[in-house]
Every structure is written in C-alpha cells, then in structure tokens.
Amino acid sequence: MDPQPRNTPMSPLDTFPITHKWPAQHPDRLQLYSLPTPNGVKVSILLEELGLPYEVHLVNFGTNDQFTPEFLSLNPNNKIPAIIDPDGPGGQPLPLFETGAILVYLAEKTGQYIPTDAAARYQTLQWLMWQMGGVGPMFGQLGFFHKFAGKDYEDKRPRDRYVAESRRLLGVLDKHLDGRDWIMGADYTIADIAVFPWVRNLVGFYEAGDLVGFADFQNVARVLAAFVARPAVVRGLNIPAR
Numbered sequence: 001m002d003p004q005p006r007n008t009p010m011s012p013l014d015t016f017p018i019t020h021k022w023p024a025q026h027p028d029r030l031q032l033y034s035l036p037t038p039n040g041v042k043v044s045i046l047l048e049e050l051g052l053p054y055e056v057h058l059v060n061f062g063t064n065d066q067f068t069p070e071f072l073s074l075n076p077n078n079k080i081p082a083i084i085d086p087d088g089p090g091g092q093p094l095p096l097f098e099t100g101a102i103l104v105y106l107a108e109k110t111g112q113y114i115p116t117d118a119a120a121r122y123q124t125l126q127w128l129m130w131q132m133g134g135v136g137p138m139f140g141q142l143g144f145f146h147k148f149a150g151k152d153y154e155d156k157r158p159r160d161r162y163v164a165e166s167r168r169l170l171g172v173l174d175k176h177l178d179g180r181d182w183i184m185g186a187d188y189t190i191a192d193i194a195v196f197p198w199v200r201n202l203v204g205f206y207e208a209g210d211l212v213g214f215a216d217f218q219n220v221a222r223v224l225a226a227f228v229a230r231p232a233v234v235r236g237l238n239i240p241a242r
Helices: 040-050 069-074 099-110 118-146 157-177 190-203 218-228 231-236
Strands: 030-034 054-058 082-085 094-097
Touching (some): 030 040, 040 099, 082 099, 099 190, 118 157, 118 190, 157 190, 218 231
Antiparallel strands (some): 030 082, 082 094
C-alpha cells in the first residue's frame, strides 16, 4: 500500500499574503520589502549595521507593486519599506511598516544604535521624529519641484517655499551638529540613519545643493561625509539592487 502523502509544514510566514507574491526563500530571516529610496535605505542600512540576517524583496514602482493586494496586505498605506520579522515579540511574526517604527523596533530588539539612558533615548526619538515630520516631507517636495514634474511649473513660489524650509531645517541641523560627531554627540544612532539618507539625496539625486546653498552648512556636510563612508552605509544604500 502506498504511504499517505505528507503535507509540507507551513512556515508562519505563509499566512501573510505578501509572501505569495514575494516568496520567502529563508523564512527564518527577517523579510524586507523595499526600494533604495531615502526612506527605503534607512532600514537596509540599519540591518547592515546590525549584521542581522535578512531577505530583501524589490518592490518595483515601475510596475506599481506597491498597489498590489499582496503589498497592501502588509502596508495599507502603499509605501516602502515594510518588514515581517518571523521572530517578533513573544516569538511570533511581526509585520511592520513606517520607517520610524521599524528603526525603533530593530534598535530596541538588538539593544544597539539607541541609547539605554532614558533621557538620551527620548532625545534620539525627538530627532527621528524631526526627520519624519520635517526633513522627509520638505526635502521630498523640493525634489518634486526641482527635479521632477514640478520643475516645469512657471510659478516658482511653491518651489521657493520648499527651498526656504529646507534651508531652515539644514540650519537647525547644522547648529546642533556644531562640536558633535553625530546627532547624539559621540554615539551614532538611528537618528543619523534616519536623517542623512535624505541629506544625501537632497544634494545628490535631487541636485539641489546649489539651490539650498548647501555650502553654508559645513557641519552637516562634515557629518554627511562621515556617514556615507561607513561600510554598512555603502552597502545599505544599494539594497535592494534595482
């Protein structure tokens, strides 16, 4: 008599619809769904800094992957990056989106790149939220009006508004970095990992350095140079490969 067929054991990740479109080859590893944008690389850089094993999946905006039912099942806000950690709190899989939440989660899970001192921890979070609420939206809008479709608008007042606000934010950061190696002083933290991919993008991909007078912000330039020289940052900036 032929033996009864055995069912292949399911991975806990199989219950997540996103894994049907992007199958996990290593379901025991953290799954990262991303694109190498200023937001996307925050998480890949931190993962590289931490040395955690993870599997990355490219979310292709060219084919509107971010609007597919599978991706929306993980992030209904249709933005990258998003993760599933198969070893989340209590040993259960944890789906998570929003870069700030992901950075805090990974830093606290590993006890790295976030201070243990309560006051310094809150100050790190303050700069993380400063990036999320200010730097990302303002620099991103400036990129639209300077690099993308908005550059063809005859009325330059919207662009100029974002130029002025970007300069203001760079000034805040520059003053804070005076006499400091990193945002939190001697310690490199998730605040730096959140902020400096956006600064790099502003003066690099957006080609807006002259527009915002980046030469005026020498402390920001100094710390940006130190940031992009870190080996984990070099790797993380190109993950996932397009």
